[in-house]
Amino acid sequence: MxxxxxxxxxxxxxxxxxxxxxxxxxxxxxxxxxxxxxxxxxxxxxxxxxxxxxxxxxxxxxxxxxxxxxxxxxxxxxxxxxxxxxxxxxxxxxxxxxxxxxxxxxxxxxxxxxxxxxxxxxxxxxxxxxxxxxxxxxxxxxxxxxxxxxxxxxxxxxxxxxxxxxxxxxxxxxxxxxxxxxxxxxxxxxxxxxxxxxVPLDFAAAGLHLQLIDTRAPHRLVEGHYAERRRSCAEAAAALGVPALRDIDRAALGGALARLSDATARRRTRHVVTENIRVLETVRLLRDGRPDRIGPLLTASHASLRDDYEVSCPELDLAVDAALGAGALGARMTGGGFGGSVIALSVAEDADAIAAAVCEAFAEHGFAAPIRLDAHPxxxxxxxxxxxxx
CATH class of the missing domain: 3.30.230.10 (Ribosomal Protein S5; domain 2)
Structure with missing residues (x-):
């Protein structure tokens, strides 16, 4: 009960x-x-x-x-x-x-x-x-x-x-x-x-494991940062003459970025457009029964969130780097950012070693010990x- x-x-x-x-x-x-x-x-x-x-x-x-x-x-x-x-x-x-x-x-x-x-x-x-x-x-x-x-x-x-x-x-x-x-x-x-x-998602049947790592990093001014990024995206879409950044596809991205004079707007736009592409590619792979192939898309998503959208933090980046260094197929922050959690996809037998590597890296950097959870759909x-x- x-x-x-x-x-x-x-x-x-x-x-x-x-x-x-x-x-x-x-x-x-x-x-x-x-x-x-x-x-x-x-x-x-x-x-x-x-x-x-x-x-x-x-x-x-x-x-x-x-x-x-x-x-x-x-x-x-x-x-x-x-x-x-x-x-x-x-x-x-x-x-x-x-x-x-x-x-x-x-x-x-x-x-x-x-x-x-x-x-x-x-x-x-x-x-x-x-x-x-x-x-x-x-x-x-x-x-x-x-x-x-x-x-x-x-x-x-x-x-x-x-x-x-x-x-x-x-x-x-x-x-x-x-x-x-x-x-x-x-x-x-x-x-x-x-x-x-x-979309069917059975990592275990494919010999894979998805783990969730709560970095326990406190969220840092999330509301203000979130609102600023939302506003930046709306302004970029208006400058490009489209209802939303979703309307910029892969072929139009280069031209769209060239039309934006503000460097921050270019970064935000690049993240949203490429992230939509990554979602569609991930769905295609899952429909084809290839969850083992989505790891690089997860990692590319994190890099985009870190560099173009600028919503990561040292704890999230360290967790991703440690997981990848220990053999994860892909890893990324999940959620709004500025703290929170990371997901790491791996071969099932590597999951414990990856979790241990992240804990060790956090201890070396003086961060609070992360919490590991399984992420079953x-x-x-x-x-x-x-x-x-x-």
């Missing part, structure tokens, strides 16, 4: 009415392309966030988290507005705010809510713990209130909550991955058309059973 259910009972003295669990995600490839109308290829993780909730008959939200001291926070429904909350409570509260803003019957007429949260997804690792929390809360509300939302609609609401209420100008990849991924597959998402394809959000108390 999820820890969110006993936490709910302990803090609110009754049973939750519904519970949902949503996973975090690892992006196999396709970084900083989702807000440029590009392509992404995430997988869901087995780690995630669980939300248990119920109506409380008041005009307030009461929220508690096992990961944040287990103190109950209370906020009036009518006080929900962007910027009103600055901690973890902003994410589930933002979902409530967004659903209300959309005209759905949420939190009206004594429709306050009690919400308990628990999870095993490490925060700050670049694995989209915020999106997992939003998606679990949104799915639970959809069930409890009979809203009749599709999963893409839930993803759109969850993303709007983070974008407009929390104030993080994110794309929609994280929410789509948390909701729409299926076990044993990567989710190929075209963020312009919002069409998806489940898991299923998206699912309902949890809330058994009655005995």
């Amino acid at each position: 999820s820890g969110a259910v006993p936490l709910f009972r302990r803090c609110f003295g009754t049973d939750p009415q519904v519970g949902w669990r949503a996973p975090g995600r690892v992006n196999l490839i396709g970084e900083h392309t989702d807000y440029n109308d590009g392509y992404v290829l995430p997988i869901a993780l087995s780690l995630g966030v669980t939300v248990a909730l119920a109506r409380n008959g008041s005009d307030r939200l009461r929220l508690v988290s096992a990961q944040h001291g287990q103190d109950v926070a209370t906020v009036a429904l009518d006080a929900l507005e962007p910027g009103a909350l600055s901690d973890w409570t902003a994410y589930p509260a933002g979902v409530v705010w967004q659903l209300r803003r959309s005209g759905l019957d949420v939190g009206r007429h004594g429709g306050g809510l009690d919400i308990a949260v628990d999870g095993d997804l490490p925060g700050g690792a670049g694995l989209s713990s915020s999106a997992a929390l939003e998606c679990a809360a949104a799915m639970a509300l959809d069930e409890l209130l009979h809203l009749g939302l599709t999963r893409p609609q839930v993803a759109a609401h969850a993303r709007a909550a983070e974008h407009d209420f929390v104030g993080m100008p994110c794309g929609v990849m994280d929410q789509y991955a948390s909701l729409l991924c299926t076990q044993g597959h990567a989710l190929f998402l075209d963020t312009r058309t919002m069409t998806t394809e489940q 898991a299923a998206g959000a699912a309902r949890i059973t809330v058994p009655p108390r005995r």
Whole structure:
């Protein structure tokens, strides 16, 4: 039974009415392309966030988290507005705010809510713990209130909550991955058309292993850097006369770069265009049953993120270099950058030695010991059973 259910009972003295669990995600490839109308290829993780909730008959939200001291926070429904909350409570509260803003019957007429949260997804690792929390809360509300939302609609609401209420100008990849991924597959998402394809992904059958290395590097001014890069991409697209950088293909890249007078804009553009190319090539190889061939694409993605998009950091670069030096077929940072995690693809029998090499390199440089996790493609959000108390 999820820890969110006993936490709910302990803090609110009754049973939750519904519970949902949503996973975090690892992006196999396709970084900083989702807000440029590009392509992404995430997988869901087995780690995630669980939300248990119920109506409380008041005009307030009461929220508690096992990961944040287990103190109950209370906020009036009518006080929900962007910027009103600055901690973890902003994410589930933002979902409530967004659903209300959309005209759905949420939190009206004594429709306050009690919400308990628990999870095993490490925060700050670049694995989209915020999106997992939003998606679990949104799915639970959809069930409890009979809203009749599709999963893409839930993803759109969850993303709007983070974008407009929390104030993080994110794309929609994280929410789509948390909701729409299926076990044993990567989710190929075209963020312009919002069409998806489940691409089979079985590294074990190919004698391969994908490991996730949480560098534990603290994120450094992520929000400001993220917003700056998004703005830079929009300005580059406008200067090139295209709706988004996704509209620049391989053949047009050289000419596009020559037309941009700003060196930073050229670097950002080159990353987005080449990253889209790498996503399409990775999907082609996976469709052809050749996951052993995608390693160089992962490594090239990291180099582009490091040099052209400038979102890496010393810990991420060291983890990638150490993994490659120990025999990884490919490695790259994953997530928004400036801290977080790295993925490393290898022959299965080399995985332990690669993890050891990364730990040794971190110790030599005086960095905190990284945490190794396996990255098996898991299923998206699912309902949890809330058994009655005995």
